[in-house]
Amino acid sequence: MMSIRENLNKIKSTLPEKVTLVAVSKTKPVSDLMEAYHGGQRIFGENKIQEMVEKYEAMPKDIDWHMIGHVQSNKVKYMASFVRLIHGVDNFKLLKEINKQAKKNDRVIDCLLQIKIAEEDSKFGMSAADASKIIQSKEFSELKHVKIVGVMGMATFTDNQDQIKKEFRFLKYTFDELKKLITENFELQTISMGMSGDYELAIACGSNMIRVGSSIFGDRNYTN
Numbered sequence: 001m002m003s004i005r006e007n008l009n010k011i012k013s014t015l016p017e018k019v020t021l022v023a024v025s026k027t028k029p030v031s032d033l034m035e036a037y038h039g040g041q042r043i044f045g046e047n048k049i050q051e052m053v054e055k056y057e058a059m060p061k062d063i064d065w066h067m068i069g070h071v072q073s074n075k076v077k078y079m080a081s082f083v084r085l086i087h088g089v090d091n092f093k094l095l096k097e098i099n100k101q102a103k104k105n106d107r108v109i110d111c112l113l114q115i116k117i118a119e120e121d122s123k124f125g126m127s128a129a130d131a132s133k134i135i136q137s138k139e140f141s142e143l144k145h146v147k148i149v150g151v152m153g154m155a156t157f158t159d160n161q162d163q164i165k166k167e168f169r170f171l172k173y174t175f176d177e178l179k180k181l182i183t184e185n186f187e188l189q190t191i192s193m194g195m196s197g198d199y200e201l202a203i204a205c206g207s208n209m210i211r212v213g214s215s216i217f218g219d220r221n222y223t224n
């Protein structure tokens with residue numbers, strides 16, 4: 001079995017320069033994250049705010065913490081002082097709350113709009129049309145403490161590569177369309193798509209930020 005560092009190095013050696021690797025460390029102990037840290041990794045993704053806060057407090061402070069999971073509005077305050085990027089913004093109310101908490105901390109928080117690209121009902125996300133509407137709204141232009149820097153999507157959980165490719169291409173298309181809109185707190189640069197099983201395909205479809213967990217840290221055990 002390869003070590004976390006070896007997994008990390010192997011993945012990094014294959015990535016084009018413009019692709020950012022988010023090491024998804026949810027459920028894993030700090031010791032595992034530290035192994036990746038010592039291997040040079042500085043961007044970690046978590047999907048639960050409480051868990052991310054605990055790891056933030058326990059680890060060196062030169063780490064960029066990304067919230068990649070579904071965000072409950074009432075918990076934004078716990079991460080507002082340090083979170084670097086929130087991937088899963090899928091409604092305006094949440095954006096307003098992030099703005100409010102970022103303001104309290106005297107900062108601007110970068111966000112990605114999560115676009116629904118999968119066919120399954122279970123995946124969170126907004127439609128491309130809703131994203132476009134929000135960005136062009138007056139209410140959004142008044143939020144001075146959030147900045148939308150990209151889009152995020154999760155493909156259907158399937159072995160059907162054609163389907164996944166279709167969904168990734170749709171997210172890239174959406175990104176290209178939204179990029180044409182110009183407002184002050186909006187500057188698209190990031191397309192967050194691709195995980196352990198599909199990041200190569202995602203990159204081929206235009207991704208420049210991948211979220212990889214199990215291929216770095218090994219399988220997750222949700223029962224303990």
Ligand SMILES: *Cc1c(COP(=O)(O)O)cnc(C)c1O
Nearest residue numbers: 024047068195196211212213214
């Ligand atoms: C868990 C998770 C990942 C990483 O999944 P792996 O298959 O382990 O690479 C990526 N994105 C999100 C949103 C996740 O919740």
